[in-house]
Amino acid sequence: MAAGSAVNKSGVQVQAAGRDVRVSSPDKIYFPDRGFTKLDVVNYYLAVGDGILRALRERPTTLQRFPEGVGGEMFFQKRVPQRGVPPWLETAEIAFPSGRKADELCPVDLAHVAWAAQMGTIVFHPWPVRRSDVDRPDELRIDLDPQPGTDFADAVAVAAEVRAILDELGWVGYPKTSGGRGVHIYIRIKSEWTFVEVRRAAIALAREIERRRPDLVTTKWWKEERGSKVFVDYNQMARDRTIACAYSLRANARATASTPVTWDELPDVEPDDFDLRTVPDRVAKLGDPHAAIDDVAHDIAPLLEWAERDAGTGDGDLPYPPDYPKMPGEPKRVQPSRARAED
Incomplete structure (x- = not known):
């Protein structure tokens, strides 16, 4: 159990950004092959807090949720529920290619990340924009x-x-x-x-x-x-x-994480080097290779x-992807072998 967490009748309370975030069913297994629990996932995100906030802060974020853990039901949540969310939770309105709109989670502190993890989020998918201008990528x-x-x-x-x-x-x-x-x-x-x-x-x-x-x-x-x-x-x-952001876990058996590395170390690493268990220690020892990304x-x-x-x-x-409306100047959106067959 993480330092600063406490058991109560409804589960575990963790502290994040000065807020209490309740983690229900903390012992629920989220990664069966490794035995990692929901609380392990929450604690992982608290441990890499500075890094993942650097990737998520002020960005509309789609949540890839696994309420029963990896291997169970999965869905992408693009709209924050209208009920049952903390009053401090912040959102950003984004527009899809179809023209429909949604209020997505917009993390401004680590409590937002902890809340999402408590809701079964394994993978965080932020947009490449800030909520101050959701139509222009940065x-x-x-x-x-x-x-x-x-x-x-x-x-x-x-x-x-x-x-x-x-x-x-x-x-x-x-x-x-x-x-x-x-x-x-x-x-x-x-x-x-x-x-x-x-x-x-x-x-x-x-x-x-x-x-x-x-x-x-x-x-x-x-x-x-x-x-x-x-x-x-x-x-x-x-x-x-x-794309899964920096420090986001991935929904695979090993519980790997999308991990920032330096250019010099990239040729010598393997994806399996970085997972829920190893990345927090890496960050504690080496810091975040993306620390200067906003400079x-x-x-x-x-x-x-x-x-x-x-x-x-x-x-x-x-x-463009197949679910997009036809875009100006776009070539024929037909699989080549199918186009030859039709010809």
């Missing part, structure tokens, strides 16, 4: 996703190419493990552009990575075209697409220039 996210036939080591090799490009731009990127086989790189940007513009910038950067490592990198949206390469998922910058915000104008250059040679927009 974070460019590069998602390196190994396809079948590739692995984490391949994603790390691609990340090295990304680092070289960022160095040429004079930008600072912050890598982290995805908690699975991939690598994420986050870049703070000036919040001056729309989702459409930032997505265009992400496509331009992805194409530059692909040009430099065509043997290992693909930007093909359709899985049947990707081959055994690392996919740079540019659509993670489309509205309402989110600078980069101008994406160079990437938008690349996008214009690519459009001039015939490389325009790429397909």
